[in-house]
Amino acid sequence: MTTPPEGNGLLPGVSRPGRPDLGWPELAATAVLVVLFSVTAGIGWVAGVAELAEPSRSAGLPVTVDVRGNPADPPGDADLFAQRVLVEALTNVVRHAGPTPTRVGVGHDPDTVVVTVQDAGPVPGHRPPTTGSGMGLVGMRERAALLGGSVQAGPHGAGWRVRAVLHRPAPD
Numbered sequence: 001m002t003t004p005p006e007g008n009g010l011l012p013g014v015s016r017p018g019r020p021d022l023g024w025p026e027l028a029a030t031a032v033l034v035v036l037f038s039v040t041a042g043i044g045w046v047a048g049v050a051e052l053a054e055p056s057r058s059a060g061l062p063v064t065v066d067v068r069g070n071p072a073d074p075p076g077d078a079d080l081f082a083q084r085v086l087v088e089a090l091t092n093v094v095r096h097a098g099p100t101p102t103r104v105g106v107g108h109d110p111d112t113v114v115v116t117v118q119d120a121g122p123v124p125g126h127r128p129p130t131t132g133s134g135m136g137l138v139g140m141r142e143r144a145a146l147l148g149g150s151v152q153a154g155p156h157g158a159g160w161r162v163r164a165v166l167h168r169p170a171p172d
Helices: 024-040 045-058 077-096 135-146
Strands: 014-016 063-068 102-108 112-119 150-156 159-167
Touching: 045 063, 045 077, 045 102, 077 102, 077 112, 077 135, 077 159, 135 150, 135 159
Parallel strands: 063 102
Antiparallel strands: 102 112, 112 159, 150 159
C-alpha cells in the first residue's frame, strides 16, 4: 500500500486521484468506519448501538447486539469513549477477521459502561494474522485509562475479544 504525502487532499490509502491502493479488507473497514461515525454522531447512545449493526451488516459482518441497563442522561465521557471503542473494535473485525459472526454487548451500570465485541474467528483466507499496526488497540487503551478503566483484547475461543470497562465519574 502506498501512503499519500501529507496535505495532498486525498483520502488515506489513495496515492493519486482515482487510484485506491487498498484491498477489500481495508476498503470495507474504511467504509464501515465512515458509516459508523456518521450513525453514532448526533443520536442517542442506545439508538447508536442498535443502528450501527446495520452498516456493519451491510459490509458483510453478521452482528448481534445486546444492550443492558440504561445509559447516563446526559451521556458523559464514558458513553462517548464506549462508542469509539465499539466503532474501532467492529472496524478491526472487518479488517482482520472478515465477515465472521460477531457479538456486541454493552452494559450500563451507574458507575461503569462495559463494551464487549467478540468475533467467531477469522474467515479462512481473509488476511494473514500478522497484519495490522496495533495502534487501534493502543487508542482504546488510552481512552479507557483516561477514565481509570481498562481494555482487554486478545484471543478468545476461536476468535478475538475486546472488552472495555469505562468508569463514569462520581456525581458531584
